[in-house]
Amino acid sequence: MKLNVNGNQHDVDVDPRTPLLYVLRGDLKLIAAKFGCGLGQCGACTVLVDGEPVFSCITPIALLADKQITTLEGLGTPERPAPIQRAFIEAQAAQCGYCIPGIMMRAHALLQKNPRASEADIRAFLEPHLCRCGTHMRILRAIHRAQAEMTPANAGGSG
């Protein structure tokens, strides 16, 4: 079947019951989304489907035929990071970093939809995500930093 990931069409010959996470990481070599639980309990596998955050570990590709899938790789590169990526680097918002790609995807989705999200909105939106290193304060700081950069007044780069 065909999958649209980060604006590119991919033909994948995989059992359609296969959760998206394994197709991304195994077939498309897009490894930002991580396996954390396979149960939709931790958020490490989060990617965007038509702009909405989903747990790729429990989303079979059969459901994604006409959808736009976005992974962390689709936001930016080390050379040209997206605002959310730049913000996480500037805030040094990682310890081990395993949970971070999923958190960045959800934060990116929130800021796209609601650039003026409040502190309470951000915390509530991140509730599905676990971070075991205790990097939460930095993660929140990074999201505020990205938010400042993404507000219309400062909109220089891509959103």
Add this chain to the structure above:
Amino acid sequence: MSQAIVISRRAVLAGSGALVLSFSSAGRLTAQDNAPPPSATLAVARPLPGSLKQTPYLDSWIRIDADGAITVFTGKAELGQGIKTALMQIAAEQLDVDFDRIKIITADTALTPNEGYTAGSHSMQDSGTAVMHAAAQARQFLIAEAATRAGVPAAQMKTQDAAVIAPDGRRFGYGEVVSARLLHVAAAATSPLKDPSQYKIMNRRIPRVDIPAKVTGGSAFVQDLRPDGMVHARVVRPPSYGAQLAGVDDGAVRKMPGVVKVVRDGSFLAVIAQREFQAIEAMRALAAVARWNETAQLPDANGLGAFLTSLPAQDITVLDRQQSASSGAKTLSATYSRPYLAHGSIGPSCAVAQLDNDTLTVWTHTQGVYPDRAAIAEMMGMAPDKVRCIHSEGAGCYGHNGADDAAADAALLARAVPGHPVRVQWTREQEHAWEPYGPAMLIKLDAALDGGGIVNWDHEVWSNTHSTRPGPAGSLLSARYLGKPFPEPPPKPIPMPEGGGDRNSIPIYTIPSARVIYHFLPTMPVRVSALRALGGFMNVFAIESFMDELAAAAGADPVAFRLKHLDDPRAREVVATAAERFGWATKPRAAAPGRGQGFGFARYKNLAAYCAVACEIEVDRDSGRARMRRAVAAVDSGQVVNSDGIANQIEGAILQSMSWTLYESVTFDERRITSVDWSSYPILRFSAVPDEMEIHVINRPGMPFLGSGEAGQGPAAAAVANAIADATGHRFRDLPISAERIKAAIGV
């Protein structure tokens, strides 16, 4: 929300255990510059610094190529604590080169020194100290060599940006000066270290080198490795400890799409498939047809204290000091407990292994590539030099989790498909059920007060071992289930001064008479090992809770009461700084219903970093939920290399410890572990994250690195418990201090 990093430059305190260093200002050399390379035998008389003791040759640590490329080698592993960046800063500073010139290679049995485990907050003391001295001595040899070529006394040569500069301006690049023999010399005991006041790269907040790949989808973890020809494996774990595989009809599984092989060796059962999800589906199908004989008998999870004290114990007298003139006018007694706690790594354990001819390579997130190699080689019946273990990052481990076991799984399965890299990842349920937990503990404290001070102190702690790391092959989980099983080695206590269950059990406070007994419990019905801070978390939680109880009995402010019993000036400064920055209220405060303030302090292991935490907690009386509103910490880790790295560690320690303290316990029935996912083992989520946190890093120029990865856990737990006691008027001594327990105690 805010964060402040306050670096205070202070004079080096005399008499506090400073390293013996021969300082010289940048560009100047000591008289050693033309001396012959000292031999290792000479160094025995005066111990070499850090891990140079075990690995004395400079080129084991620093390699300079003819093209000027500089590589640092460390036996320590990046665990998300930022050790790569810190070691690169140290090397760049002492070599006098730009930070960007430095490359680093971490824990790899083919390439790096053997530095044992990356554990115990030792990386900066061991490896940081070794790299600092090796780099400084390497620079000295480079200067000497350039001086010879220039025909100028070494004392007149300077270094700058990876080159030695002669007084007449002639420039000798390190790559031109270096030769194979130049750095192949054993280290000297002292080094021409830079004057800390001249640091340009150390004591700077240089961004971590590992973060860009982690936030852009680069290959950052062992889980991300995708070598050509890789196949995927999953292990079918038994339903309970020690269960034996009675039978499995795997005929249908062998025919499933993509299945390469079903592997059975005794009670070790696994499947290898082409694709990852095929391996997962085959594992599920295999698990459904496997028949097990279960024998495990687990204790009553709700009566762990009684269980621990009922076990046969090996009693160790940790401290026995009787100097009190008084037996005390007022006595207090209290008992504290914690359940088994899970490491709960966000990424389940994973490894990739490949057997080529007679050589096995294992990519693993183990904390100790060398010990892991020894255990795997024994299990495989191979010579250790035919096994190479390469550290590749995993998700944060926080101690001995499933990393070594997953490496063993991959090794066993690589043997089934020679030539193919085999990737094994545990399921969430396997990680939760099979990792070796931090052991349950019980602590009984007794103290006597006289004249407002403590005159007598008794500390008894009951605990299993805090390390079952490899070790022999039997330390590896799957090795115990093979057709020819390797026996689990008998547990041993970790000796003081670092200790295991007794880590931090000696009160740091000045008390004339004190006794500490460690009831070491060899019986381990639940699999246990090292969890961050080991016994230090629980001993500090108990001691620092008890200090508040004693302060209340003495009618004293908790911070003042601590200071009254603290002599070490560095300890006093950390306590005072945290209290001051927090705005510690020493007088009764205006009524803020349900809110309280709490304080906790410790020097990790009584020999590493000092850390004090003050926090404010609010308790919702209807739900019983406690939430931290803000926390302030002060930390003294000796010479600072990267204050942001230290702050990151302490922030993480406070939040992780708060999660352990408020929410967590491993659950089980008579036979099986029942906390097998994030729903049955809940941890901190964003809704409970504090509004503010500030970390104040106190720099001690020129003092030894102390290591801060585990300094905050104990103090944070005590600060939380003390704040809850302040908020509710009720003392909680059993962890976790759950909403249910709070609600039951305050009786709404």
